[in-house]
Amino acid sequence: MYSALESMYKNQQADVVLAAAMSHWNDIAIESAPLVIAEYAPNATLDWVGGPLSGVYTGISAINATWTRFDNMYEYVVWYALVLPTVQVKGDMAMVKASLQFVVFPYPTASNPHPVELVLNVTEILYYNYNATAMQWQIVNEYWIVHPLSISDVAPDYSPGQYQG
Template sequence: MISTQALSKSAVFSVLLVLVLSLSVACSNQSASDANSGYGSAPSTTSSPIKLSSVSESPTANTTTLAQSHWSAIAQGDLTKVISQYSESPTLQWIGGPLAGQYQGKDKIQAVWQKFIKAQAPLQTTITNVKSTTGQQGTEIVKALVTFNNGKNKIPVDYTLVYKSVSGNYQITEETWKIVKP
C-alpha cells in the first residue's frame, strides 16, 4: 500500500519533471520560432504556458504537457523517452514519407521511431495550433502542427495524440503523424 507521504513526494516529483520538460521544449523552440515557418505567417512558440500551480491539474493540461515532452523526445532522438509514453497496445498511423503505414504495438512503433531518429535527429521543433479536447471513453486528444527541422529537412506534421488514463497515468493509445505540404 502506498503511503500518503510517498504519494505526495511522487506527485511533487511529477510536477517538477513536467516543469523541466516544458522549459526544455520552450527553450528548444525559441530559436526555431525566430525563423519563418513557410506557412505564410510568423510561427508561434509552443502553446501558451501551462500553469503548474497544483498537482490537481486538468487532464488537458497534463496531456498537453505530455505531448510537448513526446515531441521534444523525438526531436532530441531519445528513443527511451519516446516509447515511455505508450500504452501496452498503441497504434501509430504514419501518413506520408518513406515510413508511411500503420503500426500496432510498442515493438513495431519503436522500430519505426528508431529508423526515423537514426535518419533525422537531432531536430529543432516549432509547435503551433495546439488544441486539447476531451474525447470519448475518458480519452484526451492533443492536436498540433509540429514542424521538425534538422537544417537539411523540414518536416511539417499534422500531429494527433490520443491519451487514456491507465492506473492514473496518461498513456498514448493512438498517434497520427501526417506530413503536410507547406
Template sequence: MISTQALSKSAIFPVLLVLVLTFSVACSNQSASDADSGYGSTPSITSSPTKPSSVSESSTASTPTTLAQSHWSAIAQGDLTKVMSQYSESPTLHWIGGPLAGEYQGKDKIQAVWQKFIKAQAPLETTITNIKTTPGDGETRTVKALVTFNNGKNKIPVDYTLVYKSVSGNYQITEETWKIVKP
C-alpha cells in the same frame, strides 16, 4: 543603508514577475484546452534538442498537453527511451506520408519505426503551433498541433494527433497520427 521603501520595492518586483508569468502560462494553457473547433490560436513554442521548452514540467507534467510536448521533444532529441515511455500496452501509430508511411500496431513495431526515423533525422528542432486539447469519452484526451521538425537539411511539417487515455491515473498514448503536410 537601504531604506525600507527601496527594500519593499525590490522585494515586490520578483513576486509581480512570477505572478505575471504564471498568469501568462495559465492563459496560454486555458486557450489551448478551450478551443472548440479546428486548431486553437495558441502561440507557437519553438525548442531545440538542447534547450527545454519554457513550460514548467514539474507543475504540469501529467497533463496531456505537456505530455505531448514532452513526446515531441523526445523525438527531436532522438531519445528513443523517452519517446517510447508514454505508450500504452497496445498502441497504434498511423504514419501518413514519407518513406515510413504505414500503420504500426504494438510497441515493438512502433519502436522500430522511431529507431529508423531518429537514425535518419535526429537531432531536430521543433516548432509547435496551434495546440488544441479536447476531452473524449471517459478518461480520453486528444492533443492536436502542427509540429514542424527541422534538422537544418530537412523541414518536416506534421499535422500531429495524439490520443491519451488515463490508465491507473497516468495518461498514456493509445493512438498517434503523424501526417506530413505539404508546406
C-alpha cells in the same frame, strides 16, 4: 458548484495532457526512442502518413522500430508548434491536435554526402487514455501526418547550409 469543480478538473487534466504531448515531441526531437516508447500504451497504434516511414505500426515493438528508424535518419532535430495545440478531455480519454514543424538535419549518405536540412510539416493527432494503474496518460493512437518541404519553401531568403555537427 459541481460544474465549476468539474470544469476546473477538466482544465487541469487538459494541461497535464498538453504537457505529455509536448514531452512526446521533445523526446522525438532529442531522438530518444526509449523515452518516446515509454509514453505509449502496450497496444498503441502509430499511423504514419507521408515520407519514407509511411505505414501503420501496432504495438510497442513496431512503434519502437519506427522511431528508431527516424532517429537513424536524422543527426539533429528541432521542433516547434505553429499554433497552440488544442486539447479535449472527456473522462479518461483525451485528444491533442497540433500543427508542428520539425526541422531535421539528415545524416550524410553515399548518395547524399552533403545533405541540407528539411522541414517536416506535421499534423499531429494524439489520442490518450488515462492508465490508473500507471497513474499516467498513455498514447493509444497517434496520427503523424508528414508533409516534407525544402527549407527554402518555409524561409525563402534562407540559404541552407551543411550542418557541422
